[in-house]
Amino acid sequence: MLAFVKCFSLKRTKHPRGYEDPHVLASETPFTVNEIEALHDLYKKLSTSIIDDGLIHKEEFLLALFRNSSMQNLFADRVFYMFDRKRNGVIEFGEFVRSLSIFHPYTPEHEKSAFMFKLFDLHGTGFIEPHEKMVGALLGETDLELSEESIEAIVEQTMLEVDTNKDGKIDEEEWRELVAKNPSILKNMTLPYLKEVTLAFPSFVLDSEVDD
Amino acid sequence: MEESNRSTVLFDKYNIGRLLGTGNFAKVYHGTEISTGDDVAIKVIKKDHAFKRRGMMEQIEREIAVMRLLRHPNVVELREVMATKKKIFFVMEYVNGGELFEMIERDGQLPEDLARKYFQQLISAVDFCHSRGVFHRDIKPENLLLDGEGDLKVTDFGLSALMMPEGLGGRRGSSDDLLHTRCGTPAYVAPEVLRNKGYDGAMADIWSCGIVLYALLAGFLPFIDENVMTLYTKIFKAECEFPPWFSLESKELLSRLLVPDPEQRISMSEIKMIPWFRKNFTPPVAFSIDETIPSPPEPPAKKKKKDLNKEEDDGVSPRSFNAFQFITSMSSGFDLSNLFEIKRKPKRMFTSKLPAKSVKERLETAAREMNMRVKHVKDCKMKLQRRTEGRKGRLSVTAEVFEVAPEVSVVEFCKSSGDTLEYYLFCEDDVRPALKDIVWSWQGDDDEDDVTTNDNVNTNDNKITNIS
Numbered sequence: 001m002l003a004f005v006k007c008f009s010l011k012r013t014k015h016p017r018g019y020e021d022p023h024v025l026a027s028e029t030p031f032t033v034n035e036i037e038a039l040h041d042l043y044k045k046l047s048t049s050i051i052d053d054g055l056i057h058k059e060e061f062l063l064a065l066f067r068n069s070s071m072q073n074l075f076a077d078r079v080f081y082m083f084d085r086k087r088n089g090v091i092e093f094g095e096f097v098r099s100l101s102i103f104h105p106y107t108p109e110h111e112k113s114a115f116m117f118k119l120f121d122l123h124g125t126g127f128i129e130p131h132e133k134m135v136g137a138l139l140g141e142t143d144l145e146l147s148e149e150s151i152e153a154i155v156e157q158t159m160l161e162v163d164t165n166k167d168g169k170i171d172e173e174e175w176r177e178l179v180a181k182n183p184s185i186l187k188n189m190t191l192p193y194l195k196e197v198t199l200a201f202p203s204f205v206l207d208s209e210v211d212d
Numbered sequence: 213m214e215e216s217n218r219s220t221v222l223f224d225k226y227n228i229g230r231l232l233g234t235g236n237f238a239k240v241y242h243g244t245e246i247s248t249g250d251d252v253a254i255k256v257i258k259k260d261h262a263f264k265r266r267g268m269m270e271q272i273e274r275e276i277a278v279m280r281l282l283r284h285p286n287v288v289e290l291r292e293v294m295a296t297k298k299k300i301f302f303v304m305e306y307v308n309g310g311e312l313f314e315m316i317e318r319d320g321q322l323p324e325d326l327a328r329k330y331f332q333q334l335i336s337a338v339d340f341c342h343s344r345g346v347f348h349r350d351i352k353p354e355n356l357l358l359d360g361e362g363d364l365k366v367t368d369f370g371l372s373a374l375m376m377p378e379g380l381g382g383r384r385g386s387s388d389d390l391l392h393t394r395c396g397t398p399a400y401v402a403p404e405v406l407r408n409k410g411y412d413g414a415m416a417d418i419w420s421c422g423i424v425l426y427a428l429l430a431g432f433l434p435f436i437d438e439n440v441m442t443l444y445t446k447i448f449k450a451e452c453e454f455p456p457w458f459s460l461e462s463k464e465l466l467s468r469l470l471v472p473d474p475e476q477r478i479s480m481s482e483i484k485m486i487p488w489f490r491k492n493f494t495p496p497v498a499f500s501i502d503e504t505i506p507s508p509p510e511p512p513a514k515k516k517k518k519d520l521n522k523e524e525d526d527g528v529s530p531r532s533f534n535a536f537q538f539i540t541s542m543s544s545g546f547d548l549s550n551l552f553e554i555k556r557k558p559k560r561m562f563t564s565k566l567p568a569k570s571v572k573e574r575l576e577t578a579a580r581e582m583n584m585r586v587k588h589v590k591d592c593k594m595k596l597q598r599r600t601e602g603r604k605g606r607l608s609v610t611a612e613v614f615e616v617a618p619e620v621s622v623v624e625f626c627k628s629s630g631d632t633l634e635y636y637l638f639c640e641d642d643v644r645p646a647l648k649d650i651v652w653s654w655q656g657d658d659d660e661d662d663v664t665t666n667d668n669v670n671t672n673d674n675k676i677t678n679i680s
Contacts, residue, residue, distance in 0.1 A: 184541070
């Protein structure tokens with residue numbers, strides 16, 4: 001208990017829990033140290049919106065995405081799961097930066113494509129299996145409400161196009177072909193905005209810790 | 213970064229080279245982005261200078277956020293900001309043609325056509341920024357640059373707090389301060405600004421544009437006097453003479469620009485209507501970075517052209533839209549830009565329960581009713597263009613109809629050229645009501661878009677105005 005208190009008060013003095021040195025993160029990602037400081041400003045906003053503990057909880061993530069913390073959304077769940085690399089139920093700052101770096105305009109397409117494949121590979125089997133009704137469920141929660149029949153028709157049509165070896169599921173090779181044919185699928189994997197985070201969250205200019 | 217070390221590397225990203233200029237609080241260096249080789253100008257400000265004035269840092273922070281909104285061919289772009297413990301770096305587009313007024317100092321007054329061209333570009337830039345709720349408040353010779361093509365670029369837009377001395381544009385200072393820090397002359401400053409009361413930033417900018425126009429045509433400034441008090445009096449009365457070579461039309465325009473009472477001064481929209489202004493006017497064309505979302509590379513057409521005619525005798529063959537395209541474009545659970553609180557989404561989509569062919573026909577009819585030119589790019593893809601000029605040229609929009617399932621089609625709109633704000637209004641005020649009866653559902657139908665952002669900016673801006 002004492003150790004806990006000690007630890008807690010120690011961390012409070014400087015940086016919130018889960019904080020990582022921007023220099024380390026900058027060396028692993030396309031971001032500059034300043035960009036990481038700017039992202040930290042965003043991270044602080046997101047991670048204190050509901051529970052003020054400096055970590056992004058699922059509810060906070062949903063709140064940011066949908067303006068609604070109890071939104072049921074399979075896709076958002078998957079994205080959260082992918083960001084939460086340590087699988088401890090929260091997104092720490094380092095996880096936030098490393099995951100967002102995949103969305104950076106300078107990140108190669110194949111990394112983006114692989115991230116997306118994993119997003120759809122619900123059970124980590126190495127396949128996207130539309131028979132699990134996964135695609136259908138995702139389609140069903142898009143902003144439109146589609147009828148069961150339309151969803152089935154769309155899935156069927158898609159499998160006809162993608163599943164070239166006809167085993168009823170999509171492997172990585174088939175996925176790569178699909179993406180090559182329809183690059184617009186990766187559209188959401190690039191946030192042009194990440195190139196201008198220093199302009200969007202400029203408060204770091206006041207308290208940057210970069211030495212001169 | 214002292215002058216002694218000639219070449220310094222900034223954050224492994226930019227090489228800093230020669231000193232380009234020194235301002236009140238800032239030094240400007242030439243720089244090169246290491247990865248791209250792009251030329252940039254890097255303005256370096258020491259924090260202790262900025263900290264001296266209360267509230268200054270907060271204002272800098274806010275103004276950076278504002279400048280992000282300003283992307284226009286005649287406005288120098290702020291690319292990013294960087295900082296260390298002691299300094300702030302503004303990385304800006306590098307403009308290499310020198311200052312506009314060096315040209316006047318060298319060659320004297322400009323021919324009317326050339327003066328008009330620069331004035332048109334100045335007005336385009338200023339009008340654009342005003343439409344985003346940003347006022348310059350310090351339009352003056354040093355802020356008007358020329359690029360390699362001889363086009364005008366306005367710099368320091370939105371950085372008024374940073375670049376402006378105390379007493380102007382916000383904080384009250386004694387008049388002594390004002391004259392000292394103003395490095396010379398208030399010759400460009402509107403009377404209401406000199407009076408140091410609350411003022412309308414837009415009208416003050418228009419006054420300064422008038423001074424610039426006069427100087428371009430005359431080769432000298434309209435209000436000059438050795439004695440500062442006399443100078444003030446001249447400005448308050450807008451007392452100036454037009455040289456004999458001024459044309460009648462330019463004199464008419466100038467006498468509406470240089471009006472001491474801001475309420476009687478000509479407005480931006482009135483300037484744009486004046487025949488003298490409109491002569492040979494080519495509005496700047498929007499460039500691609502204006503789009504928040506880059507248009508994806510054209511996916512290869514699924515079917516060969518030849519098969520098309522065989523399959524469909526009516527000549528309408530929408531491309532199909534597979535499940536993954538559908539999910540990724542329509543699911544807001546996968547639109548992480550929402551994390552950044554940006555609501556700028558110039559791309560718009562809706563679904564319809566009508567077959568693609570009927571949707572396409574309805575789109576065409578609606579476009580014609582909106583008096584737009586319709587050009588077919590492909591069977592189910594068309595380009596719609598306004599017949600009137602906008603802030604960044606004619607608004608032009610691409611619309612494509614996809615077939616998702618037998619009874620579901622998707623329509624995707626995408627701005628090809630023109631002003632983003634005009635595009636937003638076009639989507640909201642024209643397209644949505646016109647297509648109401650064929651739309652089943654719009655993509656992400658709860659967003660508020662950048663108009664909201666602009667309102668915020670406006671509000672903030674009014675705040676600064678009122679403090680003074």
